[in-house]
Amino acid sequence: xDRLLTFLTALSAVLILLVLRxxxxxxxxxxxxxxxxxxxxxxxxxxxxxxxLEAAARRLGITYAPLTILLIAGxxxxxxxxxxSVIISRLKDDNIALAxxxxxxxYRLESVEKGAGQA
Amino acid sequence: xxxxxxxxVPAYNEEAAVGEVVRxxxxxxxGVRVLVIDDCSLDATIAxxxxxxxxxxxxxxxxxxxxxxxxxxxxAYELGYDYVIRVDGDGQHDPExxxxxxxxxxxxxxxxxxxxxxxxxxxVYTSLARSLGIRLFRxxxxxxxxxxxxDPTSGFVGVNRRALQVFSxxxxxxxxxxxALVVLQRKRFRFEEIPCRMRPRTTGKSSITALKSVYYIFHxxxxxxxxxxxxxxxxxxxxxxx
Numbered sequence: 001x002d003r004l005l006t007f008l009t010a011l012s013a014v015l016i017l018l019v020l021r022x023x024x025x026x027x028x029x030x031x032x033x034x035x036x037x038x039x040x041x042x043x044x045x046x047x048x049x050x051x052x053l054e055a056a057a058r059r060l061g062i063t064y065a066p067l068t069i070l071l072i073a074g075x076x077x078x079x080x081x082x083x084x085s086v087i088i089s090r091l092k093d094d095n096i097a098l099a100x101x102x103x104x105x106x107y108r109l110e111s112v113e114k115g116a117g118q119a
Numbered sequence: 120x121x122x123x124x125x126x127x128v129p130a131y132n133e134e135a136a137v138g139e140v141v142r143x144x145x146x147x148x149x150g151v152r153v154l155v156i157d158d159c160s161l162d163a164t165i166a167x168x169x170x171x172x173x174x175x176x177x178x179x180x181x182x183x184x185x186x187x188x189x190x191x192x193x194x195a196y197e198l199g200y201d202y203v204i205r206v207d208g209d210g211q212h213d214p215e216x217x218x219x220x221x222x223x224x225x226x227x228x229x230x231x232x233x234x235x236x237x238x239x240x241x242x243v244y245t246s247l248a249r250s251l252g253i254r255l256f257r258x259x260x261x262x263x264x265x266x267x268x269x270d271p272t273s274g275f276v277g278v279n280r281r282a283l284q285v286f287s288x289x290x291x292x293x294x295x296x297x298x299a300l301v302v303l304q305r306k307r308f309r310f311e312e313i314p315c316r317m318r319p320r321t322t323g324k325s326s327i328t329a330l331k332s333v334y335y336i337f338h339x340x341x342x343x344x345x346x347x348x349x350x351x352x353x354x355x356x357x358x359x360x361x
Contacts, residue, residue, distance in 0.1 A: 104176070104190065108197075
């Protein structure tokens with residue numbers, strides 16, 4: 001159990017550093033880093049404070065405490081994936097609408113220029 | 120001359136066929152504007168379309184069939200067209216059928232008219248797998264649409280301005296033909312089918328390959344059910360009289 005918790009501590013620390021580095025280099029926008037940092041911090045706290053983890057396990061009725069941490073992490077990441085799917089879908093819709101608008105405006109501009117050239 | 124009719128031709132890498140498609144449309148419907156919507160082709164589709172006398176709406180990047188067709192609908196709606204007929208750029212639709220399809224669209228008052236390869240027994244060129252898929256879609260669509268549709272995957276369709284208004288706001292992006300019928304049904308719009316000849320594809324290849332067929336069926340069925348269940352805020356349904 002100790003080995004697993006140490007591994008999870010290291011994993012969450014790496015995740016926090018990776019996200020902070022990405023934010024610093026503008027690879028991830030701040031608003032999208034919050035959910036990653038929150039998930040990694042939760043993992044870190046639960047893996048460093050076994051008493052807190054065991055209390056959570058008792059509350060959820062789980063006999064093997066490390067399983068709790070995986071369950072909580074799994075739920076958090078599922079919620080994040082859902083949230084990102086919503087964001088990606090909206091971005092795709094916006095992107096398509098924008099591309100169509102650019103094409104239509106270019107077409108209409110060309111028509112106006114042709115009309116002006118002939119006049 | 121029909122100033123209120125626009126014929127749109129969505130095309131992606133159709134340099135071998137698009138020129139003849141445009142010329143065929145001009146022969147069948149002299150004086151009618153033809154607009155090829157180029158979905159960012161990598162070949163000479165734009166040049167061939169222009170050389171054949173079509174206007175071209177080039178998209179800045181590849182949007183897929185639904186996004187490509189919707190761009191044409193949006194432009195037609197903004198320019199005030201009353202009717203739009205879509206003819207595919209691969210040459211499978213016979214331009215000689217356009218006058219009949221347009222007459223039905225104008226005279227019937229239906230929001231959509233579909234050129235159907237199954238409304239009679241002539242000109243059927245489709246694979247066994249596709250034929251089975253179409254039978255499945257017919258079964259699913261019958262109770263949803265409240266009437267039988269023989270060729271729900273046909274891309275040879277005409278729409279009037281009421282449908283144009285709806286489609287310029289909401290149009291399925293991938294494999295749009297079947298979902299578009301459900302979108303229309305949600306608005307209580309009507310459609311008709313007329314028998315048309317479909318010619319075998321002579322150039323290029325279909326966007327739906329054998330490997331994609333299962334995904335296609337799953338995607339379309341999902342799209343149909345999502346559209347049936349779609350939340351629509353009050354006051355969004357346009358009147359048929361508008």
